[in-house]
Structure formats: C-alpha cells, structure tokens
C-alpha cells in the first residue's frame with residue numbers, strides 16, 4: 363500500500379457523512395464506505411468515541427490505523443490533509459479563522475435545515491421552513507454573496523477551492539430538495555454563489571452528488587417535510 367486510504371462508517375444515506383464523502387470524492391482520495399444499520403451498530407456503539415457515527419478511518423501506508431469522529435472535525439481534518447484551506451492558513455491564524463468563520467456560518471444554516479426536519483409535528487416543520495426560506499436563509503446568504511463577490515475569483519478565497527465552497531455546494535443540494543430549484547441561490551439574487559455552485563456542479567462534486575451520493579434508501583417527502591424510508 364503506497365497511499366493513505368480512508369473508510370467512512372455511517373448509515374447508507376448521505377446524512378452526516380455526506381460532506382466527508384463529498385470531500386473525499388472531490389480530491390480523488392481512495393476510500394470505502396462501511397454501511398451500518400441500527401441493528402449492526404448496537405454492539406459497536408460503545409466503541410465509538412461519543413457513541414455516534416460518522417467515523418473516519420485513516421490507514422497510513424505504514425499500516426497505522428487512526429480514527430476521527432464528529433463530522434465537523436472530519437471535514438476540518440480532511441481539509442487540512444487535502445489542501446482545502448486558503449493558501450497560508452496553516453501559518454496564519456487570522457486567515458484560518460476567516461475561513462472557519464465562513465464554514466461555521468454555513469453550518470448554522472445547515473443546522474437550521476436540520477431543525478426544520480426534526481421538528482415533531484408537520485405544523486412546526488412548516489413554521490421553521492417558512493421562517494427559514496422567507497427570512498433567515500436569504501439574509502444569511504446575502505452576506506455570503508458579498509464575501510464571494512469580493513474574493514476576486516469564483517470561490518470564497520479567489521480561485522482556490524476550499525472547504526467553505528464544498529459546504530455551500532452541499533447546502534445548496536439541500537436547498538433545492540427542500541425549497542425548490544433556484545429558490546435561494548440563483549443567478550439574479552446571488553450571482554456569485556450561483557457561479558460558485560455551477561462551477562462545482564460541472565466538476566467532481568456534481569458527479570458525486572448525481573451518481574454516488576444516494577442509495578435510494580430514503581427520500582425527501584415534500585408534503586411531510588421530512589425523509590421517509592423507501
């Protein structure tokens with residue numbers, strides 16, 4: 363074995379492993395998926411650092427095996443390993459913080475979508491959906507639009523692809539599913555974010571989302587505003 367290989371242990375749907383898989387696919391890393399079910403996870407739950415998945419396994423060419431838990435820590439680890447941080451960020455804490463601030467703001471929007479999905483009644487899910495799509499999300503995206511517009515390139519940091527670009531792309535996949543194509547990110551209202559998304563859509567991230575990100579186990583129910591088993 364001459365290169366580091368990876369394994370993502372998670373359920374057989376995108377969920378909280380989606381962005382880690384998106385990163386691995388985008389950089390062309392060698393990785394496998396270990397799919398679990400509620401039943402198969404029970405006996406190994408206590409072996410996980412916090413009793414949860416996703417878990418990333420890192421196998422080095424010398425045979426060393428290490429694990430990373432917590433989806434956001436996995437993203438950051440992979441971004442570091444695969445040069446998905448702005449140039450100079452490893453020796454410039456302020457630049458790194460700037461990059462992380464984009465990421466954390468995007469995670470906040472991701473959490474908002476999750477909140478909508480996990481509300482216990484349809485009525486509450488509708489309230490969160492309506493507030494999100496009419497107010498919270500467009501307002502947050504206005505700021506992101508400005509940041510990308512001023513970057514001097516297609517992405518958050520000029521023409522270098524970094525982690526916030528991939529997170530925005532993954533977020534827009536969910537926007538389209540939950541609210542409809544072009545409702546939040548489109549050429550008229552957010553032209554820079556639109557261009558960023560289009561650029562990734564045409565490359566490996568788009569290929570992953572279209573061809574390998576889903577296994578048809580769950581589908582989004584537009585009436586119930588939640589995922590249902592297929």
Ligand SMILES: N[C@@H](CCC(=O)N[C@@H](CS)C(=O)NCC(=O)O)C(=O)O
Pocket residue numbers: 377378403407413414415416431432433434
């Ligand atoms: N903060 C964790 C949350 C992970 C999480 O909630 N994982 C769920 C699946 S989405 C899980 O492991 N469920 C199985 C269980 O709790 O037994 C992360 O971001 O990785």
